[in-house]
Amino acid sequence: MRNSFPTLLLGLLLPFFISAQTTPRIFCGNELFTEMVETQYPDLAESINRTFDKAKILQAGPRTTLTIPVVVHVVWNLPEENLTDELIEAQIQVLNDDFNRMNADTGNLRSMFEWVAGSADIKFELVATERINTSTLFNIDILSGNLIPEVKHTLQGGSDGWNTENYLNIWVCNIQPLKIGPIVVGQILGFAFPPADLDNWPAGSNAPNADEDGVVIDYRVFGPDNPNPVEIPGGTSNLVVKGRTPTHEVAHYLGLRHIWGDGGTFGPNDCMQSDGVNDTPFADSESAFDCDITKNTCTGIDSFYGLDMPDLVENYMDYASEDCMNMFTKGQVEIMRNVVMGPRSGLLEMVAVDDVEPFAPLMTLQPNPASESVLVWMETSITTASALTLTDLFGRVLLHKMIPAGTISAELPLQDVPGGLYFVHLENNQFRQISKLIVNRN
Ligand SMILES: [Zn+2]
Numbered sequence: 001m002r003n004s005f006p007t008l009l010l011g012l013l014l015p016f017f018i019s020a021q022t023t024p025r026i027f028c029g030n031e032l033f034t035e036m037v038e039t040q041y042p043d044l045a046e047s048i049n050r051t052f053d054k055a056k057i058l059q060a061g062p063r064t065t066l067t068i069p070v071v072v073h074v075v076w077n078l079p080e081e082n083l084t085d086e087l088i089e090a091q092i093q094v095l096n097d098d099f100n101r102m103n104a105d106t107g108n109l110r111s112m113f114e115w116v117a118g119s120a121d122i123k124f125e126l127v128a129t130e131r132i133n134t135s136t137l138f139n140i141d142i143l144s145g146n147l148i149p150e151v152k153h154t155l156q157g158g159s160d161g162w163n164t165e166n167y168l169n170i171w172v173c174n175i176q177p178l179k180i181g182p183i184v185v186g187q188i189l190g191f192a193f194p195p196a197d198l199d200n201w202p203a204g205s206n207a208p209n210a211d212e213d214g215v216v217i218d219y220r221v222f223g224p225d226n227p228n229p230v231e232i233p234g235g236t237s238n239l240v241v242k243g244r245t246p247t248h249e250v251a252h253y254l255g256l257r258h259i260w261g262d263g264g265t266f267g268p269n270d271c272m273q274s275d276g277v278n279d280t281p282f283a284d285s286e287s288a289f290d291c292d293i294t295k296n297t298c299t300g301i302d303s304f305y306g307l308d309m310p311d312l313v314e315n316y317m318d319y320a321s322e323d324c325m326n327m328f329t330k331g332q333v334e335i336m337r338n339v340v341m342g343p344r345s346g347l348l349e350m351v352a353v354d355d356v357e358p359f360a361p362l363m364t365l366q367p368n369p370a371s372e373s374v375l376v377w378m379e380t381s382i383t384t385a386s387a388l389t390l391t392d393l394f395g396r397v398l399l400h401k402m403i404p405a406g407t408i409s410a411e412l413p414l415q416d417v418p419g420g421l422y423f424v425h426l427e428n429n430q431f432r433q434i435s436k437l438i439v440n441r442n
Pocket of ligand 1: 028029030031248252258
């Protein structure tokens with residue numbers, strides 16, 4: 001179990017800063033952000049650990065496919081940042097392939113690891129693509145802990161997320177080079193917030209909050225065959241991009257950590273830091289965007305395998321070349337599924353408007369058209385707790401509440417809803433009904 005989050009920012013950054021002066025690095029922002037935010041909110045590490053522990057012990061129950069609705073926000077300035085629909089759809093396909101071990105390169109996994117490779121049975125469904133043309137530059141600031149929340153807010157030059165409890169929001173933008181003062185120290189390719197039990201955060205904080213939950217990806221590493229190159233610092237070659245930075249970041253969002261446990265990132269390398277997953281062998285450091293199958297940074301008998309195992313460079317949670325990574329382990333898969341069914345179960349509640357199907361009339365809306373409020377009447381009282389949701393034509397959630405078993409009518413306030421056509425969804429694990437509602441403002 002990983003249990004040590006450094007708390008001194010300066011101590012953290014110093015070795016990083018020194019090494020960075022010779023060679024800027026590229027990396028995933030999750031290496032930095034937990035420590036950055038932790039300096040401001042010391043309870044975060046404990047909160048994430050608690051959620052992680054819960055995810056490990058949740059019982060999975062019978063296996064069903066878990067479907068996650070995805071909204072992609074393309075927040076672009078230069079034309080090349082405005083990625084095509086085809087590239088976005090191809091990226092969703094990569095997620096579906098990688099998470100379900102349907103990727104074409106599974107055969108590249110060394111045979112000693114084949115028996116631990118897992119399929120998550122998680123499906124990603126693209127619900128909508130939002131495009132925002134912006135003039136804002138998205139600069140991550142290590143010292144102040146700024147994690148470009150502006151990309152997630154329309155009023156700040158970004159794009160408002162859809163209800164983050166019910167949708168996986170992925171913001172794609174040009175993440176500016178990472179600097180400390182005037183010195184470029186690297187390039188963050190993406191970052192994501194793991195699920196956390198955040199009730200104990202200070203009110204009014206400018207730290208990540210519910211509407212900033214989700215994944216941020218640099219536009220150059222979104223989608224396979226992305227036409228925008230990323231140079232490997234200090235070298236002459238470009239990163240191989242096959243859409244696996246989003247695979248890595250979405251896995252963070254679903255609770256996974258780096259396989260080296262982040263132990264060697266800032267301080268001395270060590271083999272004590274674990275990612276909390278038994279079937280990922282210990283490693284003391286990350287891969288260098290290469291494919292070094294001789295890498296074995298922690299020698300000795302691995303207690304899970306009963307052998308001295310090399311580093312699992314094929315894992316999506318390392319920094320190997322995207323050509324080399326091709327698997328999650330069964331242990332990682334169980335954590336992600338438990339997170340979807342546990343702290344992120346809101347993702348399973350929503351459906352796309354396209355999925356509207358005819359149902360027997362179980363509910364009626366009175367009045368309709370409505371202006372101040374609408375009463376939702378059930379033909380008979382519902383027998384199980386249900387979600388009542390008001391969405392617009394694009395599937396955006398305007399109102400959402402849970403109503404308990406036994407309810408026969410429920411009210412939705414409409415004072416803040418602009419005039420127009422909407423959908424009222426009544427859903428539970430047994431049925432779903434959707435009715436049209438007109439809000440009249442004349
Ligand atoms: Zn990462």
